[in-house]
Amino acid sequence: MAWLVTGGAGYIGSHIVRAFLAEGIDVVVIDDLSSGHAEFVPESVPFVHGDLLDGPLLARTFAEYPITGVVHVAGFKYAGVSVQRPLHTYEQNVTAMATLLAAMQDAGVSRMVFSSSAAVYGTPTTSLVTEETPKNPESPYGETKLIGEWLLRDQAVAAGLGYTALRYFNVVGSGARELRDTSPHNLFPIIFDALLDGRTPRINGNDYATPDGTCVRDYIHVADLAVSHVAAARLLDAGTAIEPVYNLGSGDGVSVGEIMATVARVTGIDFTPDIGPRRAGDPDRIVTSGALAARDLDWKMRHSLEEMVRSAWESRQAASVS
Known part of the structure; x- marks a missing residue:
């Protein structure tokens, strides 16, 4: 019996694959490699190169492998x-x-464990987000993640689907040197690329109502995130009651200024970040409570900010020399 991980060749998906394997659970990966990397998939894991829009391919995949659940x-x-x-x-x-x-x-x-997003909340009016915080997505991305949750809810009624949706905030770090975040839109790769190119990283605004004037956000380690996917899958396999949604966050958060200082310390590259203008719509602080996931999904912050930065930097350096 195995779980199918869609996007399992990507940054987050590849860590989830490793977490399942570490628990002795077989996995199958499907990925179109539009942003993933085939080398992120262990050689022992069956890999289907294809698009989820291809219904016949999905039918063949489910027919070929003994799949009992999907991490989407x-x-x-x-x-x-x-x-x-x-x-x-x-x-x-x-x-x-x-x-x-x-x-x-x-x-x-x-059975499905769905990768949702904090983007479903938009700009919350409270500094501590819970699962009950009103949903007000402000981008097509956030809208589609919320619609994904509705699809799960409706399919549960129509066809008895067992599911949960995990809403992520800012995922960083690396659980293995060969696995890294390659997104050009995420903070850590942006900072590292700037430093390696000899440029100075920039902070967007330093006059927010926070201790150091820079935005405070919730950053979580990708390996910690992966553990909770396995825990959710185990509950679904066992038929145990599970919440429809969980937030995965730290409960306190860190500022962009703290991240910059930690990057300088870990990398040994001394820099003072440039200060740019605020980005429109950026709230002072967005942090979520992970209490519900801690109760049910073995969720906890196992890594400090320094460990998050160090693991990400080591994986970025490994990529540079490979």
């Missing part, structure tokens, strides 16, 4: 770019998910 990580994940490419975002995140759910129903696969 694949999708178009760039909130800012989604504003310029709404049709593509909806196709990749909504149409593809509906196609996947239809293939699951046809194959009798009735």
Whole structure:
């Protein structure tokens, strides 16, 4: 018996694959490699190169492998770019998910752990976000993630699907030197690329109502995130009651200024970040409580900020010499 990890060749998906294997659970990966890397998939793991919009391919995959559940990580994940490419975002995140759910129903696969996002909240009016915080997505990306949760809810009623959606905030770090975040839109790669190119990283605004004037956000280690996916899958396999959504966050957060200082200390590259103008709509502080996930999904912050930065930097350096 195995779990299918969609997007399992990507940064987050590849860590989830490793977490399942560490617990002795077989996995199958499907990925179109639009942002993933085939070398992130262990040689022992069956790899299907393909698109979730391809219903016949999904049917063949479910027929070929003994899949009992799906961790759905694949999708178009760039909130800012989604504003310029709404049709593509909806196709990749909504149409593809509906196609996947239809293939699951046809194959009798009735369990899903869904990679959702804090983007469903938009700009919260409270500094501590909970699962009950009103949803007000502000980009096509956030909208499609919320629609994905609705699809799961409706499919549970229609076909008895067992599921949960995990809402991530800012995922960083690395659980293995050969696995790294290669997104050009995420903070850590942006900082590292600037330093390696001889440029000075920039902070967008330093006059926020926070201790050091820079935005405070919730950063979590990707390996900690992966552990909770396995815990959710185990609950679904056991038929144990599970919440429809969980937030995965630290409860306190760190500032962009703290991250910059930690990067300088870990890398040994002394720099003072440039200060740019505020970005429109950036709130002072967004942090989530992970209490519900801690209760049910073995969620905890196992890594300090320095460990997050160091692991990410080591994986970036390993990529530079390979």
